[in-house]
Structures are given as C-alpha cells and as structure tokens.
Amino acid sequence: MAAAASSTSLSSSISKNLSSPSAPLSSVIRPFAAVTPTYKLIARSCIAACFKNLNSEPLPLKSNPIGDYLDAASKYRDVKPLRATNAASDGNSDIHFSLDKPREECGVVGIFGDPEASRLCYLALHALQHRGQEGAGIVAVHDNVLQSITGVGLVADVFNQSKLDQLPGNSAIGHVRYSTAGASMLKNVQPFVAGYRFGSVGVAHNGNLVNYQSLRAQLEESGSIFNTSSDTEVVLHLIAISKARPFFVRIIEACEKLKGAYSMVFLTEDKLVAVRDPHGFRPLVMGRRSNGAYVFASETCALDLIEATYVREVNPGEVVVVDKEGEHNLCLMPHPEPKQCIFEHIYFSLPNSVVFGRSVYESRYKYGEILATEFPVNCDVVIAVPDSGVVAALGYAAKIGVPFQQGLIRSHYVGRTFIEPNQSIRDFGVKLKLAPVRGVLEGKRVVVVDDSIVRGTTSSKIVRMIREAGAKEVHMRIASPPIIASCYYGVDTPSSEELISNRMTVEEIKDFIGSDSLAFLSFDSLKKYLGSQSPNFCYACFSGDYPVKPNEVKVKRVGDFLDDGLNGSIESIDGGWVQARTEIDEKVAGSV
Numbered sequence: 001m002a003a004a005a006s007s008t009s010l011s012s013s014i015s016k017n018l019s020s021p022s023a024p025l026s027s028v029i030r031p032f033a034a035v036t037p038t039y040k041l042i043a044r045s046c047i048a049a050c051f052k053n054l055n056s057e058p059l060p061l062k063s064n065p066i067g068d069y070l071d072a073a074s075k076y077r078d079v080k081p082l083r084a085t086n087a088a089s090d091g092n093s094d095i096h097f098s099l100d101k102p103r104e105e106c107g108v109v110g111i112f113g114d115p116e117a118s119r120l121c122y123l124a125l126h127a128l129q130h131r132g133q134e135g136a137g138i139v140a141v142h143d144n145v146l147q148s149i150t151g152v153g154l155v156a157d158v159f160n161q162s163k164l165d166q167l168p169g170n171s172a173i174g175h176v177r178y179s180t181a182g183a184s185m186l187k188n189v190q191p192f193v194a195g196y197r198f199g200s201v202g203v204a205h206n207g208n209l210v211n212y213q214s215l216r217a218q219l220e221e222s223g224s225i226f227n228t229s230s231d232t233e234v235v236l237h238l239i240a241i242s243k244a245r246p247f248f249v250r251i252i253e254a255c256e257k258l259k260g261a262y263s264m265v266f267l268t269e270d271k272l273v274a275v276r277d278p279h280g281f282r283p284l285v286m287g288r289r290s291n292g293a294y295v296f297a298s299e300t301c302a303l304d305l306i307e308a309t310y311v312r313e314v315n316p317g318e319v320v321v322v323d324k325e326g327e328h329n330l331c332l333m334p335h336p337e338p339k340q341c342i343f344e345h346i347y348f349s350l351p352n353s354v355v356f357g358r359s360v361y362e363s364r365y366k367y368g369e370i371l372a373t374e375f376p377v378n379c380d381v382v383i384a385v386p387d388s389g390v391v392a393a394l395g396y397a398a399k400i401g402v403p404f405q406q407g408l409i410r411s412h413y414v415g416r417t418f419i420e421p422n423q424s425i426r427d428f429g430v431k432l433k434l435a436p437v438r439g440v441l442e443g444k445r446v447v448v449v450d451d452s453i454v455r456g457t458t459s460s461k462i463v464r465m466i467r468e469a470g471a472k473e474v475h476m477r478i479a480s481p482p483i484i485a486s487c488y489y490g491v492d493t494p495s496s497e498e499l500i501s502n503r504m505t506v507e508e509i510k511d512f513i514g515s516d517s518l519a520f521l522s523f524d525s526l527k528k529y530l531g532s533q534s535p536n537f538c539y540a541c542f543s544g545d546y547p548v549k550p551n552e553v554k555v556k557r558v559g560d561f562l563d564d565g566l567n568g569s570i571e572s573i574d575g576g577w578v579q580a581r582t583e584i585d586e587k588v589a590g591s592v
C-alpha cells in the first residue's frame with residue numbers, strides 16, 4: 001500500500017529525531033519549535049495532508065501546526081445528536097445467531113482521568129451493546145498495574161458489582177465483541193493485555209486487519225507465541241518488537257504495518273491512546289466529562305449515557321495520546337484518505353449517534369425520503385422492519401403522506417442463540433423475533449421499509465408473515481443500495497456469492513421474496529445526498545471496489561465457543577472456515 005510506505009518515514013523520522021529515546025511524551029510532542037527541522041517538516045506536511053482530506057482546501061500552516069489540526073477538527077463540534085424520539089432501538093438488537101446477514105461490529109471505549117473509570121466503561125459498553133454481543137471486557141489501571149476482566153456474553157452477563165469493584169483506577173478501556181477474525185470464544189474476548197519489556201499495554205479494537213495472517217506468519221517465524229486467534233493480537237506483538245522507546249512511536253510503527261480497518265484504544269500504566277486507521281473505516285469519537293476526564297467511544301450514544309460532551313471525531317489517521325499532562329495529537333501518515341463505512345449510517349450505529357460528523361437519524365430519515373421520492377407506491381400504511389428500518393420508514397411515510405404504523409412488533413427478549421426445535425417448523429426464528437399486528441395489516445396495501453437485504457432469507461419470511469396477517473399488497477422498500485460484495489473491514493457479511501443482489505436482478509429478488517414490488521435506494525442518489533462528503537465513504541459492499549485490497553482469504557468462525565486450540569496457525573483453527581473465493585474475490589486478488 002503506497003500510503004503505508006510513505007508513513008514509514010514519519011515514525012522513523014520521529015524516532016531518529018528524538019533527542020533522547022526515553023524522552024517524556026511532553027518533550028517529544030508539545031514544544032514543536034524545539035524539535036529538529038526534519039521532524040517539524042514531516043509533521044507539518046502530514047498535518048497539512050490531514051486537513052486536505054477533511055476539508056476541501058488545506059489550511060494555511062501557522063506557527064503551531066498541532067493547534068491548526070485541532071482547529072480543523074473543531075468543525076465537527078457543531079454537529080449535535082438529533083434525538084430519536086420515535087426510533088425503537090434499544091441497543092439490544094440482532095441477537096439471534098445466524099450467518100445470513102450483516103452482523104454488528106465491535107464497540108470500544110476508553111476513559112482517562114475519572115475515579116469511576118471502570119464503571120463508566122461498563123455503562124458505555126451497555127450503550128454500545130448493539131455493536132457486539134459475543135463477549136465484553138474492561139481493563140483498568142490501578143497502582144501501575146493493568147487489571148482485566150473479560151467474559152463471553154452480554155455486558156450484563158459479564159459484569160456485576162463485585163467484578164467492577166475489582167477494577168479500581170482512574171483510567172480504563174472496554175470492548176464489546178462481534179468476531180470477524182478468530183472464533184467466538186473467551187480467549188478472543190478483548191481488551192487484550194500484554195506485558196513487554198517497558199511495561200504493560202491493553203488494547204481494544206473495532207475493525208478487521210486484512211493482512212493479519214501474513215503478519216502473524218512473519219511474527220511466528222521469528223518466534224512469537226500467540227495466545228489468541230484474533231487479528232488484534234498482532235498489534236500487541238508489533239508494539240513489543242518495535243525498537244522505538246516512546247510508546248506512541250511504538251504504536252505508530254505498529255500501525256504502519258497494518259492494513260485494513262482499526263479504530264483502537266490502548267491503555268498503559270500512564271497513558272490512554274486512541275488511533276484510527278488512515279481511511280477511518282470505523283468510527284471513533286472523543287468527549288470530555290465535566291471533571292475533565294477524556295472519553296473515547298465508537299459512537300456518541302456512549303458519550304451521552306455517561307454525560308460526556310462530544311468534542312470531535314478522532315480523525316482518520318490520527319493518534320491521540322492522553323496522559324496526565326493533557327492531550328497530544330499526531331497524524332499516523334502523511335496522506336490519510338477517509339473511506340468511512342457507509343453501513344454505519346445504514347445499519348450499525350444507533351440512530352441517536354452522530355457518526356462521521358453526521359446524525360445517523362438524519363441520514364436514515366433522508367434515505368427514506370429519497371426512496372419515497374424515487375419509488376412511490378399507492379399504499380394505505382407504511383411499516384418498518386424493526387429496529388433498523390424504523391427511521392427510514394418514518395421518512396418514507398412523511399414524504400408520501402401516508403401514516404407510519406407499527407405493523408411488526410419486535411420481541412426484545414430473544415437471546416442471541418436459540419434452538420429451532422425442528423427444521424420443519426419454518427420461520428420459527430423470525431416469528432420468535434417479529435410478530436405482525438393484524439389490525440394494522442389486514443386488507444391494507446402495505447409498504448415495508450427495511451435497511452438492507454443480504455441473503456434475502458429474512459425478507460422473504462417477513463413478506464410471507466405480513467401476507468398471512470391479511471395484507472392485500474406488500475411493497476418492499478430498502479433504504480440502501482443492493483449489497484453485492486463482502487466486507488473485509490469489520491462487518492461480517494457472507495461471501496459475495498451468497499449475497500442475493502450479486503446473484504439476482506431486483507425483479508428476480510422481488511419474486512424470490514414474494515413481494516408485489518421492490519425498490520432499493522439507488523447508489524447514485526446516496527452519493528448525491530452525501531454531496532462533497534461522498535468521496536470520504538467506503539462503498540465496497542455496493543460496488544466491489546475495495547479501498548484496501550483484501551488479498552488474504554477471509555477466515556471466520558462458525559461454531560460458538562469452540563476451542564480453537566492454542567497452538568497452530570490460522571488455517572488450523574477448529575471451527576473456523578475459509579471463505580469460498582468468488583468472482584469478485586478473484587477479481588480483487590488478481591488486482592493486488
């Protein structure tokens with residue numbers, strides 16, 4: 001990757017130009033005027049490049065480039081979360097377990113400078129629970145020791161009063177996991193903690209590294225022993241083998257070797273570090289509490305819950321180091337190129353969050369309005385597939401002037417694994433989760449709005465359920481373009497060949513799911529709506545154009561809580577499987 005190559009010069013120059021390898025962070029970062037001209041030049045050019053991608057024009061450099069950088073970031077401060085008064089999201093979505101749809105991703109949180117750090121992490125993880133339900137963990141620092149508690153299941157399953165009592169300290173990081181690499185099992189639950197020769201470090205990661213198999217192979221070749229089968233563990237090894245002394249330079253050196261998606265928080269005895277990959281695939285925001293404590297989180301809904309004020313995003317390619325002297329910022333590489341995941345706005349994030357500087361609620365409402373403008377239909381009622389279709393359905397209904405009603409009621413008590421008692425009982429899963437309201441549907445021409453169609457299995461069951469409840473017509477409207485390619489950046493989508501829109505035309509999908517009509521938000525309209533921000537998003541799932549070429553096969557888990565063994569390579573993971581290569585995958589592999 002060309003960008004990664006250019007970033008190498010940053011960390012090596014930083015290391016080379018530090019007056020003392022053990023210099024405290026303050027002497028390394030703060031007095032920009034005091035550091036060597038080479039370092040200043042590199043820092044200036046990388047900061048200028050950061051501006052370039054976040055604003056249409058690079059900002060003029062003044063005497064303190066870091067100050068400029070912060071000013072540039074402040075444009076995000078104006079964006080206030082729009083409260084989702086009608087959205088039915090409860091943060092407990094998507095809990096039945098199958099591989100036939102996009103799954104949530106992980107959520108991360110970091111707190112620095114609050115005596116209740118681990119309790120605040122715990123609360124923030126509740127707010128982020130929709131991003132991962134396989135496992136949860138918190139690491140806190142107390143008396144210079146990193147203490148960790150992790151467990152499988154939901155946040156409420158893993159933590160209780162006595163567990164939180166075991167995590168005192170002023171700083172902590174936390175994680176909720178949905179696996180993309182490495183089996184769903186205890187040893188892969190984050191945050192991970194490792195000791196290296198200068199201390200201890202904990203990490204929590206949202207995203208997926210597309211080159212971790214080769215990195216792991218290289219590390220194993222030179223003697224590294226891995227404890228987990230997760231991609232995230234390679235980051236700790238890379239930090240440990242770095243020759244640089246200051247911790248943030250170790251992180252920069254490690255990140256320069258990574259390809260793919262990473263929004264990460266690191267914890268050491270005295271620092272909290274937040275890092276976002278140069279494309280900024282996954283979100284990461286920063287906030288402050290009234291006592292001055294720093295908070296980092298995947299979504300602003302976590303800040304809201306713990307009464308932290310949203311300050312700004314951690315920018316793509318930015319490293320934010322927080323220690324007792326305050327906050328220090330660096331760019332990971334000279335040319336960050338934002339490619340933020342559009343699916344965060346379509347499906348993953350909660351509607352009450354501000355993600356990538358935009359309100360998720362506003363985005364979804366607008367997608368619904370656009371769908372209504374482009375694909376209106378004579379109907380009596382507009383309903384949503386709860387929860388992720390609700391806001392788009394509200395926009396659709398308002399635009400065509402037809403009432404929005406709750407035609408499907410969602411059970412919030414379905415566990416994430418359940419056993420279908422007999423394969424002959426069809427649709428049991430979807431019926432367990434969704435129940436039709438006959439009074440709303442009977443004899444009506446119904447528009448059903450959902451956020452996406454992946455394999456088409458859920459949609460066909462929903463259409464049948466609505467018809468069985470007496471609907472006269474069922475018109476499906478999807479508030480995203482057709483998904484034709486698998487995600488390699490932290491969303492666990494099925495392989496491209498399993499995606500229904502990759503195999504069928506819209507007309508064929510309509511027949512497959514059994515609706516009277518079907519329409520998707522058009523890709524062009526989506527980009528038009530995003531306007532000048534459009535190039536800053538990743539649309540790989542809609543286009544097959546991958547910003548970072550995924551040239552390694554995708555390895556996913558299949559069974560839950562299987563032991564994948566402590567020894568052996570990724571290929572030998574029990575219960576893991578290697579994704580079949582599809583035409584798109586071949587095309588991608590061929591283009592690398």
Ligand SMILES: O=P(O)(O)OC[C@H]1O[C@H](OP(=O)(O)OP(=O)(O)O)[C@H](O)[C@@H]1O
Pocket residue numbers: 093094100101102347385386387388389450451452453454455456457458459460
């Ligand atoms: O192509 P399909 O197999 O129909 O998959 C698509 C469905 O999967 C997702 O919902 P999910 O069941 O994960 O629930 P959620 O929307 O409430 O999170 C998505 O919102 C669609 O409804």
Ligand SMILES: NC(=O)CC[C@H](N)C(=O)O
Pocket residue numbers: 104105106107177178179180181182188205206207208209230231232490491
């Ligand atoms: N969904 C994610 O962000 C997953 C993080 C990491 N790749 C894991 O599998 O644990």
